Amino acid sequence: MIQNLPKEFPIGKLDDLDFGGAEAKTDTLIETPLGVCWTRPIHEFVKGKKNIVIGERGVGKSVLFKLLSEEKIKIKKKKDEHHAILLIEEELQYGTLKDYVDKHVQTFLTDPSMKYRIVWELFILSRILAFVTKKYAAFLPEELHKANEEMSVVLGYKTDSLKLSEIVKGVKATVGLKFGSSPIGTIESSVYTSLEPKEGLATDSKSVVGEKNIDIDEYKKLVQQFLDQRNTFLFVLVDKVDEFVVKSDYDIQQLMLQALMETEKSYMDCKNIRFKLFIRCDLYKRLEYDVIGPDKITAKKITLVWTDEDIRMFIAQRIMHNYFNVLGLNSLQFSIDDDKLYVDEKSVDNYIPDQSHDPSVSIPFVSVLVRSFSRFWKREMPKERKRHIEGRHTTMNDEISKQIITSIFPKHVKHIDKNGQSKQIDIFEYFSTHFSLASGTTTPRLLVMFLDKCLVIAREYYRNNPDEKVLLDMSGEYQLFKRNILKIAYAEFQTEISESFSMISSHWKNYFERFVEKKGKRTEYSFEVLYKFLGGDREEMRGFLAFMCHIGYLKCHNTKALIEDRQYTLPILFQSDNKRHGTDGLTHATYMQR
Incomplete structure (x- = not known):
């Protein structure tokens, strides 16, 4: 238990509690020490050897990108080594881009992605040249100055923060590109672009007329040599x-x-230029690995996933942030039964404490998570204990996370199982199962939205019940978020998340709303059942179901089958609000009157 919490939780402080924002740009807590969860993927990522970050929607790719760009998280470097970061955030209009590429980019190669690679090669190289020219102007060799000037004149750009769409529309000349060596085995390829400058772009005497050849590899080599001489590594972040x-x-x-x-692979020989690409899982899985090299790309990727333990750490750290910054605590002190750390959680119900322990033995342990967070670990030593060869089943940090969570959340919540029976499940199972999309993994984004909803409902509850006090019980826990508060918060959260999903795509909005309206209490569907009660065109239905699986609203269990034979299920998160989660039809208004 936590040993040093105030005897009474100051209800007046509820308005000051903050669990952060659901989006990277609005989450102010990531600016604080406790706002960032150092999960295993992040620990591996900062070692600098992983170039491709993949993950589902909401797992924190954009947060990681933001933290890296602001240097809140830094890639490890050796002594006397220097790092520089180039940010590329490209929200592309793919239809417009396709029209341009089809019309203006020509190559004798049959690979359909080659035309788009030419666009990337031009864009990324121009951004790199513009970046190093601006950042290292006083030290830059003449060859690089000329290379940047030549690229800026030919491609018609003036700044180092241009977008890809600005480059393809601002070309001033027919440009021939030479690839000395490419990862797909081509010796040389040509690209021809329009002579028309971007509208509003001033032309000058340096504008190129006719055809201009650009040796991509030569320019890369110049940048690599310069960075190597300065012992500098340039990280190109693309999101x-x-x-x-x-x-x-x-x-x-x-x-x-x-x-x-x-394009990223084409920089393999440029050891001082390293890419960090942030990509969704579903798109990553659709790439043609035989072209890129599956073994090599697998070695460079890292997947952002949140284990149940990570999720508990995430919630606990956000609670701790409020204990320190709102309640004004300087530290948290814990008492932990050491034996429980060695008991497999699957058999914890059968665990019977050894009565022969000597309770007088205590060992202090200082947390490595936060400097202001001290931990007193009460280790109860038996007279005779066999050595724990296998190690702990529950980590010290996870046990602490659990204690922090149950200090304000109930240990158990009501749940209606798939047979319609009401039962209690512990709060940790609740967080692990009730906030997952179809992928089966819980995401921080959804949890933050729910935690914020809990605060909203709790504030109203205590405003309507000013006589209630929140006192520390015998277990060292507050009953701050009562079970009914969680019920209402979850029901409202379900409604809001469903509404937000309906707005992801205007194209599928009508289909989505019909599905939500008609799905009822059913949780399993076949293609034919969905087609029957949604109607419309069968081809449209195929596209809609692909969309629903993509956003995580439906899970397909037999993706290899013909689409007409596929079976789908709803995650718990999107199942019937009231029956599934035990609100028993209780509305916000009626609850507050009780």
């Missing part, structure tokens, strides 16, 4: 290229990502 699109744009997006991966 936002995987935003959700529909129909034909999806195929173009896949080609663009394929081309981006091939």
